[in-house]
Amino acid sequence: MNILVTGSTGTIGSLVVRGLAAQGATVHALTRNPDQASFPAGVIAVKGDMTDIPSMRAALKEVDTLFLLNAVVADEVTQAIGTLSLAREAGIRRIVYLSVLNSDVYTDVPHFTGKYTAERMIEQFDLPVTVLRPSYFMQNDAALKDGLLQGRYGMPIGNVGVAMVDVRDIAEIAVAALLRRARSATPLPREVIEITGPDVLTGDALATIWSGVLGKPVTPAGNDLDAWETVMAGFMPSWSAYDLRLMLARFHVDGMLGKSNAVELLTGLLGHPPRRYRDLAGELAKAWQAA
Template sequence: MTILVTGATGLVGRHVVDRLVQAGASVRVLTRTPAKAVFPEHVEVFKGDLLQPSSLVAALEGVEKLLLFPQPETATEVVGLARQAGVRRVVVLSAAAVTLGSDTAYHARVERAVEEAGLEWTHVRPGEFMTNMLPIWGPMIKESRMVRYPFGDDLGAAPIHEADIADVAVVALLEDGHIGKAYTLSGPEQLSVRRQVGAIADALGEEVRYEEVSREEARDVLRAMGGFAAESADLLLGFVDYEGGAGGGDNGYSDQDYSDLMKPLPGYGEATGKDGRTYAQWARDHVEDFR
């Protein structure tokens, strides 16, 4: 049995590959840049791009199971090629926004393509990643051992460790009891910004100060950082919503629905029978990113 992992160099995909190899599976990966990718021994590496479905034909040959990274523009064609090649099971790396109802045209579109193809399917729907703020807070902490950000004591979402998302994807690929299920995932605890910064400080064994600033001040800080921080500032700080409109408007779902998805969700435990990794564990796993 051969399993093809798309998005194999991503935050989740790299963990999926490692776990499948550890489980003794025959693993094949798809990447646009094979020369730059590093994978465990015995992993088959194929060059391809989900945006160019014809480039997947060779990689799909002999594959029975597929981890599908979301690319809605070509999802129907990619899934069609997978079915023609004999793929019988697809695990979709989706998003909690589908459960929420606010995503009907991106991840949901990929999910529909798989379901309509008549293949065995499982949808893995994570919410906020613990690692989302790493490109923002990492440089701040490295430079000054300080985080300047708003929302300090607001109780936020229950972010999830990327390795937990991979755990669910792997059991869905390897075991039969997850067919036809959609798992909405979170971490085990809701956390404020202040508590997250405190966990990073504990992992470092050093003081990391938190300075509360306004959204406007934080936007200036992020824009001055350039790169991802500057590009994401308006979205992260709520000046625009995920559809690109002004933040704070009607987003199509109720406050209660949103509140329910901010709380710890049972999907990880339902899929694995285990407790999810804590933010403190994530901080220890990524401590070198903050030194």
């Protein structure tokens, strides 16, 4: 049971690596810089890059299971389709792919429709893949620390609602799916799992939560996407800021909501209820105030 984890040093990938290692799996962690990476004991750091085909061929030869996570980058589709094709060539029949909730309907949002392109390949070739479709990550809001401490919730997520998910829940489900496939004597059928949080959150609701955990008034920043994009373009490439602006625009119209039985289904998969935003906010607030 040799499992290759891509995105191994990122938020979710690192949790997946640790979770698999704790379960006794042989983990190969793909990274551009093995000398700089820090992994649990026994994890094999593998030098590679999904845009470097020879390195991916070499990495995939050594494993029988793949966790495919590629970052939101301009060539995301090339990376995903290329890696899936190389996995087919290598005869890998046990794959978990990290997509995104609403990948099939947010057709005007580049990183959503890019992930759905990979899903279409998985479906067309009937690849033995678990497709994970998580909602917006709760932990993204940790980047709002400075504004929150000044009394402002700065993400313009709109008023329809987003069922944000804790990345720890995503990682737990990914680890379970990988081990289930890796331990199966035969390849398991293709499946799609949607992963959402238990609460539908709006800007106003989030400001109220933060007011409670910080012990002071926090107000929502509103929903001015022009202003938000202008600010964000100062911190990231303009294509990325616009991509995220398009996502937020869809939040304003459609939200990002789970199915009516999502909590029940996810509780069954996790063995515990999905984590709640209020609890994460409390964890972050305590850490910030202690610092």
